[in-house]
Amino acid sequence: MMNVWKIAALALGLAGCTAGPLSEGKPLARLSETVSGIATAATAAPAPAPAAAAAGGGLTRDLIEAAPTNLLRVSLISLSSTDLLTEVGNNAGRTTWMSRDGASFTFQNGLLIASRGIGSDLMGANVSGADGSLARGGSHTRVHDYLTGLDQIEQLTFQCQTIVTDTETITIFERDYVTSVIEETCVSGDLSFKNTYWRDRSGTIWQARQWISAQIGYLGYQRL
Numbered sequence: 001m002m003n004v005w006k007i008a009a010l011a012l013g014l015a016g017c018t019a020g021p022l023s024e025g026k027p028l029a030r031l032s033e034t035v036s037g038i039a040t041a042a043t044a045a046p047a048p049a050p051a052a053a054a055a056g057g058g059l060t061r062d063l064i065e066a067a068p069t070n071l072l073r074v075s076l077i078s079l080s081s082t083d084l085l086t087e088v089g090n091n092a093g094r095t096t097w098m099s100r101d102g103a104s105f106t107f108q109n110g111l112l113i114a115s116r117g118i119g120s121d122l123m124g125a126n127v128s129g130a131d132g133s134l135a136r137g138g139s140h141t142r143v144h145d146y147l148t149g150l151d152q153i154e155q156l157t158f159q160c161q162t163i164v165t166d167t168e169t170i171t172i173f174e175r176d177y178v179t180s181v182i183e184e185t186c187v188s189g190d191l192s193f194k195n196t197y198w199r200d201r202s203g204t205i206w207q208a209r210q211w212i213s214a215q216i217g218y219l220g221y222q223r224l
Contacts, residue, residue, distance in 0.1 A: 059084070059173065060173065060174075061173045061174040061175065064173060064224045067086075069086045069087050070086070070087040070223075070224075071084055071085070071086060071087075071224040072084070072085045072086075072087070072097045072105075072221055072222070072223060072224065073085075073221060073222045073224055074097070074099075074105065074219060074220070074221045075219065075220040075221070076118065076212075076216060076217070076218075076219060077209070077217060077218045077219070077220055078216065078217035078218065083099050084099075084224075085097035085098055085099050085104075085105070086098060088104070093108055093109050094106055094107070094108050094113070095107050099117075101117075102116075102117050103115075103116065103117035103118050104116045104117060105219070105221075108127055108131065109131055109203070109205075110197070110199075110204070110205030110208060111125075111127040111130055111131060111134075111205075111210070112125070112127075112210045112212065112219060113125040113127055115212055115216075115219075118212075118216060119215070119216065120146075120212070120213045120214075120215035120216050121146075121147070121212075121213070122144060122145070122146065122212050122213055123145040123146055123147055123153065124144075124145040125142065125143065125144045125145065126142065126143040127142060129141050129142065129160075130142055130160060130162070130184060133160070133162035133184070134162060134182055134184075134197060134199060134203075134205075135203065137162050137163055137164060138161070138162060139159070139160065139161050139162075140160050140162070141157060141158065141159060141160065142157070142158040142160055142186055143155055143156070143157050143158075144156045144158065144213075146213060156188050156191065157188055158186035158187060158188040158191075159186065159187055159188070160184055160185060160186035160187075161184070161185050161186075162182060162183070162184045162185075163182070163183055164180050164181070164182050165181050165182070165183050166180075166181040167179070167180055167181070168180075168181050168198065170198055170206065170207055172206060172207065172222050172223070172224065173224060177198070177200055177206045178200060178201075179198040179199055179200050179206060179207070180198075180199050180200075181196065181197070181198055182196070182197045182198075182199055183195070183196050184196075184197070186211075191214060193211035193218075194211075195208065195209060195210045195211060196208065196209045204223070205223075206222065206223050207220075207221070207222045207223070208220070208221055
């Protein structure tokens with residue numbers, strides 16, 4: 001497992017954002033080092049001291065806007081680990097985000113379709129049905145690919161139902177977004193999970209909580 005998911009020892013208060021799906025009451029990892037690196041790259045100014053960054057919440061809307069690339073705030077909820085990822089690829093609606101030590105996540109229109117470098121990875125996923133259900137509700141099928149201990153691909157097919165449960169205005173670092181809260185409940189044999197999406201009228205998912213695997217559990221993210 002990459003080092004980015006082993007940094008969950010210290011809590012960091014992140015001013016100006018809704019915790020949403022990222023913490024569920026668990027402490028977040030310190031992002032001072034990541035924030036300092038982004039600040040240096042974006043402004044060429046001296047990076048703030050870790051203590052100062054932590055005291056001020058570290059990340060601000062001005063810093064986000066000054067960053068040279070798009071940012072994604074990601075948490076592995078069961079590990080109480082949070083980090084900032086940068087966008088490294090975008091092709092045909094599929095966007096890949098990567099941490100500074102190489103862990104990566106790929107999304108299709110905001111839906112997780114692959115992870116790498118975290119252990120028990122999601123090797124691939126067919127979420128075309130889920131993508132449609134977010135817009136209109138109803139039932140659909142998901143197919144997830146996982147690597148077995150024998151280095152063979154195992155496919156799991158999930159039967160899923162999507163419903164809109166609420167309307168919520170969320171705040172992510174000083175910006176408000178009016179969203180529909182959508183729950184996607186999926187079952188395959190003894191396995192089940194519930195994904196939650198905060199989606200605006202244009203179809204953008206600003207915040208989500210999505211299942212990776214039985215071993216890792218859930219990923220939460222916020223688009224910054």
